[in-house]
Amino acid sequence: MKHLIDPTDLSLEEIDEILTLAEDIIADPAAYSEVAKGKKLATLFYEPSTRTRLSFEAAMIDLGGSVIGFSSAQNSSASKGESVADTARIVEKYADIIAMRHPKEGAPLVAAMNVNIPVINAGDGGHLHPTQTLTDLLTIREEAGRLNHLTIGFCGDLKFGRTVHSLIKQLSRYSGIHFVLISPQELRVPDYIKDEILVKNHAEFEEVEDMETVLGKLDILYMTRVQRERFFNEADYIRLKDTYILTEEKLKLALKDLKILHPLPRVNEIAVEVDKDPRALYFKQAEYGKFVRMALMMKLLGLKKPETAPEGETTAC
Template sequence: MLSEYQHLIDLNDYPVSWWKKVVELGEEIYNAPEKFAHVCDGKIMATLFYEPSTRTQMSFQTAMIRLGGQIIGFDNPANSSVSKGETIKDTTKIVSNYADVLVIRHPIAGAAKAASLTADCSVINAGDGGHLHPTQTLTDLLTLKIEKKTLSGLTIGMCGDLLNGRTVHSLCKALSMFPDNKFVFISTNELGMPAYIKDIIKANGSTYEEINTLEDAIGKLDVLYMTRIQQERFASREEYLAQKNTYVLDRKKMLLARNEMIVMHPLPRVDEITVEVDEDARAMYFKQAKYGMYVRMALIMTILKEKKQSETLKGKIFAGVKCSNPKCITNHEEYLPKSFRASRDETLLECEYCDERKLI
């Protein structure tokens, strides 16, 4: 299925050369933002945020304003027709009539892809549940480009909720495309990295190991990517509390790290990084948030300038087959085509919206 508009749903829909181009443009904007103050004069960006956000929403809005454009949208679906039961299709179909680019965040996996099927402008995925967060990945790549001077040959530790952490899923997929990167997953068994992400890492020629304690891992890392245990992804408060304080980065653990290691975090943090770590020169998470604005400026410019078609669905519909993931958008918006990528013998299917696998 083709869309006449260029979308960013998953970074892996684009070649690495495209990512590099966006990141390099972000660095150029960072070094001389005044040169880009009017490139989006007369353009409008709509932001549809179905769940809370501070950095992603405000950095997108600030990015468009700094480029000379204007913004519309909502940050609380209760204040829109969504509260009356309006579908993603209808909301995005209407709002896309008013905008040149649409940015959507949604708590359900695959929602951004669903929006791209029918929107009458470009769609950018600002996070879909625990699935993907491609613009955070671009933020992370720009941070590494500026602070580590490379995107290759790094040992990256990812710590915390790796099961529900869309930021680490997207970043793993991206960094495994660059040569000689190694991954260290630091998590409990219950919150470990999903199998499909591990398979992608191996398929791309990268390696990973899994370690249960931060102390055992931190000394071998070039980058430590901390994540919070996400209360909103748990079925009950009791399940959340059982995992909440498992991994906490403090000054004592930082003494075990290399002098050149940097600490990243997509924010917000809760208790997983103590305030005392903020004063360590290796703490990059506040700079990282600022870099996000510049790379989103670069992304908006690129999407609006290129105006390429997007292939939104590439798979096949199998009669009577539905995605088995209850958190997939296809199980919430029934009108959506149930499209799957299939193995050669069509016994293993992968949902095109949420990447959930299913044997038939």
């Protein structure tokens, strides 16, 4: 059974297939509107989410399937103490595919180890978020035209930012990527990302604290939110939350064709005035998220685009 727990569960060829399929869906969504007819997606969200859950649900509905699930732990048997493994075993009886978000790292893997339907990790604590990674890859490929030979700046909370960890893990598999890691000392990328991913893959990277000095060389700027929910200590959160704020003034230092990405939600790390800048792509990025999830679910469920009838041939009514 194929699951998506870690972004590296997919080979580069499989990622390419998913991104190409997503591009085909964008070009002709009507052709896919009944592909998943009769299929059910279970969204098991133990943590609040807007984009990820709704984009999964919209993706399945747009494929002609339906959706069941819950949107918080309080609305599930988890509030009665049911284990993740047991919940997954039950849901397997009702659904064809699971998308799970959980505050504990590794929870979707536990689900995957206990069921025979595909499980998608929709974010596990501060660990990984592979479908956001696919979204980011599709955005970069669509907007920058390539996934290699790019200088990419990651800015903000690089310690707890699961989207950052997942994307670095994935991009380090492509050639010619130069990573610029912009964060305060306390929120630097964990050592294992540096030692076992960047160093191991011979990726070029640098760590800096000042955004302005590096803005001018970036092809992509990936902004992140400092996440209150990841801190055990509120005082640390308050001290660090406003370290980087991207403004139009700062963007004067950036390349004209910079692409600004953000996994959202944003708090105040990108000033609202930046939204009007053509380089701001984060809302478009959220839209790509639905298409890439459609393609991913098709792939995991083994669904194919229906054959179109050859020209001149009439189909039976």
